[in-house]
Amino acid sequence: MRPIGIITQLLELIVALAAAPLFVGWINQCRAWLQNRSAPSLWLPYRGIRKLFHKDAVIAAGASPLFRLAPYMVFAAMVVAAGIIPSMGTRLPLTQVADAIALVGLLATARVFMSLAAMDIGTAFGTLGARREMMVGFLAEPALLMVIFVASLISATTALPAITEHLATQSLGLYPSLAFTAVAFLMVLLAENARIPVDNPATHLELTMIHEALLLEYSARHLALMEWAAALKLFNYACIGFALFIPWGVSTRGSAPVTLLASLPLLVAKLAVAGAVLALIETVSAKLRVFRAPEFLATAFLFAVLGLLVHLLLGA
């Protein structure tokens, strides 16, 4: 293991941990601007997390150890996931033990722990949220796997850094299959991160909420970890999207180590644009009824499968 690998790995983890709440803050700010409201500060998510860490935790009576364990598990899963996504460089030692399919598994682990913890307390809202989360999850996961399979087929590997390197270095061309899967991925991203067509991230009060219903019983440091993990999840999804669909500018295996420094501002630029686009999508679209969510995700799956079929048939 060469030092450049360790440096890349550490840098990516630090950037992910530090930038994830900032990314959420940026999306909230863009959304406020688009809705003609005065925007909250970019640093609001950090302040929220700091405030929560200073409070005393309240745990519901009858909570099992699983309830206390879940925030740490979810947070750890997201940090490991951040470590295996090539957001800045592809020389990542961690990726030798976990490929893209393992990444989907990590995200699923986090989801299962979150849902179990929400059901653990036994409140109506928690159980309801857990069921909905699993409903969204079991439909979104195959779509995400299909998206990854298309990229894997094109580059003949399931290791994420190799996929990114292959996609970044191949000749430019029109890839209908990648265009279809990009649409599918965007839909999965919206559904999995509790964004507007499927869930409303700005509400704590609706009967239709999914993500917030899972966190209702958490407080203090547990809630802080859960919220940080949610921000990390969004950041991870954005980085998976960059790795698959706009891989240019990532420091690849053959390039000089200095390119790692250049990839940081590029990542920031990509995130800024992605955040603005996400805010725009959330502003112009209305929330779907919960029963329409399967249809939304079936469409995402369809797009991914069409991408796969088009690639197999046309080789494009």
Next chain:
Amino acid sequence: MAGVSLDLQLLNLCAALLLLLSFAMLSQRRIVNLVNLLALQGAVLFVATLLIAWRTHQAHLYLSAGLTLGLKVLLLPYLLHRLIRRLQVYWDAEPLLNISGTMLIGVLIVVFSFGLAQPISALASTATRNAIGIAVAVVLLSFLTMIIRRKAMSQVVGFLSMENGLFFGAMSATYGMPMVVEFGVALDVLVAVLVLGIFFFQIREQFDSLDLHHLESLREDAAARRAE
């Protein structure tokens, strides 16, 4: 896809878009949008025909591209929109299958037609032979659209989209049909839409609805049921 020329890449993109539009038609509930999707499919077909004509330097393909533009992008959607306004049918009834189920069947159909087209593609010598599978899939998906819809209007749109698929199949297998055949088919489609338009009025006169479901029971059956 290094080494593939830009026009072939564009043709592949057109093929992929045709497939996508077929799926969009399958899931669309509003008839107005269905007609717009049909016009869009015609437009993609027009671009594909132009590209093939430019690739192969065949003069008659420009003519058939013009025919596609005039007939399938402008005239037929205009006629259909006028019919929709006259008949006041804007929504299809809930289709016979739910959308997700239809989509899954659609994916299976695409896989089936790719398998079906494999031997044909192996025999064809055109550069666009890979797209034959997509053309077959578009034809079969239009069949599916016609099967799961209740309203006569959407069935006609399915019929027209099927013709688009056939046209694209001929284009990618042999660079287009002979001009006489193409003119014949175009005329057939035009006459079919005109005749079906008259049919719609007759159907509505008889049943006060365009739901083809009413056509299924025979007159004696209906009379007998009324007598019971």
